[in-house]
Amino acid sequence: MLALSRKKNESLIINNNVEITILEIKGEQVKIGITAPKDVSIYRKEVYVQIQDANKAAVDTDGMAALKKMLEH
């Protein structure tokens, strides 16, 4: 991983079209501004991981036979 130090109001440019700016530093929390093309999806990682896990869980369909039975009658 590339690690760069930045101060408040300093930025990074990624790939010519994404700009990340440190807007505010307050104790343990950092507010980050991101300017990117609108088709670039940006997610909080913990939410992304939740959806990824849900996709994995959906593939393990242990109860599908039981579900079919439940809905049949």
Place this chain on the structure above:
Amino acid sequence: MTITTKVFGEISIDDERIINFPGGIIGFPDLTQFAMLHDEEDDVASIHWLQSIQEPAFAMPVIDPLIVMENYNPEVEDELLKPLGDIKPEELLVLVTLTVPQDLTKMTVNLKGPIIINAGNRTACQTIIDGEEYKVKFPIYDILQARKAGE
């Protein structure tokens, strides 16, 4: 073409039935081609399978979210749908994945990460809905039981 599927073994499908996910699905960027499969003899609550073409073991059951939430209407920014091309409203298809564990009472759908398909050009994506309104693990056992009782 012939594909190997998780649920239906080896089957033959028309190339025109392949759905392209240019960005893959969330957490699986390499899975860019899927087919929607349905067992016609075993029609249960409109469950379809989103089967990966590239990875035979990867298939997710999907359903129409309106089956479990009548007023499901997530807000998706137009820009996020741009990669899907021009979408006619009647060709917009929204599906949610279904998780079916052994204990059916723990069955859920993912309302926060819907699959959005442009049926016109068979291009699709999975997106994440902002906010707290829609849950990743929305329980549906009681809802399906109630629907069944009402039939």
